[in-house]
Amino acid sequence: MGQNEIEAIRALLSAKPRPVGWSERRERLDEVGSVWPVAEDVSLEAVNCDGVPAEWSFAPGSDRSRVLLFFHGGGYCSGSILSHRRMVTEAGRAARMRTLAVGYRLAPEHPYPAAHEDAMRAWRFVRGQGIPAADIVVSGDSAGGNLTITLINTLRSAGEPLPACAWLISPWTDLTMSGATLETKETVDPIIHQVYLGELVDAYVPTSVDRKNPLISPLFADLRGLPPTLIQVGSAETLLSDATRFAARAGCADVEVRLEIWPHMIHAWPLWNARLEDGRRALATAAEFVRAHLPRR
Secondary structure (H helix, E strand, O other), X not given: OHHHHHHHHHHHHHHOOOOOOHHHHHHHHHHHXXXXXXXXXXXXXXXXXXXXXXXXXXXXXXXXXXXXXEEOOOOOOOOOOOOOHHHHHHHHHHHOEEEEEEOOOOOOOOOOOHHHHHHHHHHHHHHHOOOOHHHXXXXXXXXXXXXXXXXXXXXXXXXXXXXXXXXXXXOOOOOOOOOOHHHHOOOOOOOOOHHHHHHHHHHHOOOOOOOOOOOOOHHHOOOOOOOOEEEEEEOOOOOHHHHHHHHXXXXXXXXXXEEEEEOOOOOOXXXXXXXXXXXHHHHHHHHHHHHHHOOOO
16 A cells, blocks of 8 residues: 555656746645645644744644744755645644744755754744743754754754754755765655756855855764754655764764664655655654653653
8 A cells, every 4th residue: 555655646746847947846846745735623823933934833732832843845945834734734733732834045045054044043933932942843854854953953062952852854964965875766766866956955055165064964963962863764765875874873973863764755755644654654653752752741
């Protein structure tokens, strides 16, 4: 059943190939990401986080005193609150907490460090609501996973309280593009390919910035002191080695890290949880991890 369902998602993506222009690419990701809308019992509320657009979501039974702060993927150049709304809201339902999805600025109009600055503004906004750091979970897929790590590293370096844990879905951790699976998984990944990644890096990272900078490629960061981290990645991803190498480095730095490699799954597969059992299972597994690392009450 799982393979049949993922093949249907592959067919959906193949039917809507990625266009050339940035605005067209954004429209396409919004379209394929929101094929199945948010559930009717979820409440949404737009909010301004010190100039950064964001959206609260509340599923029935959500604990409003705890927040899942989520940064969407899209290679820093596309993706939005809309494209990831179904995944974020269902993650909040599974974890029984409210979510805040962040609409950070996109490249090439807003190159590095715009997205990183917006991620910090969103964190400051949540903390300003009186939410303790220990009651916040930070998460993201792809480039949003990168933002998750770099935000936490920045907080750690400043000696500030850290979130309860981190949840990374198909994280993009190496913008130098040195991962072996960029080549070995090229023919099976329907979404992420080397040429496309190169375009994204060139759009987001100015030529004056070293792409091995830990704030650009957190794979090369000092990871000591990071909170417990869950990494979920599919076996059919070119970014598989971004996840596995990051997990290894985190483990060597004595971080409590859990790596899940999901057979046959593609990049950011929980996006399509409405019609993909493995997407729902991944959210449920993540929710268990999150709840296990939040303070007991």
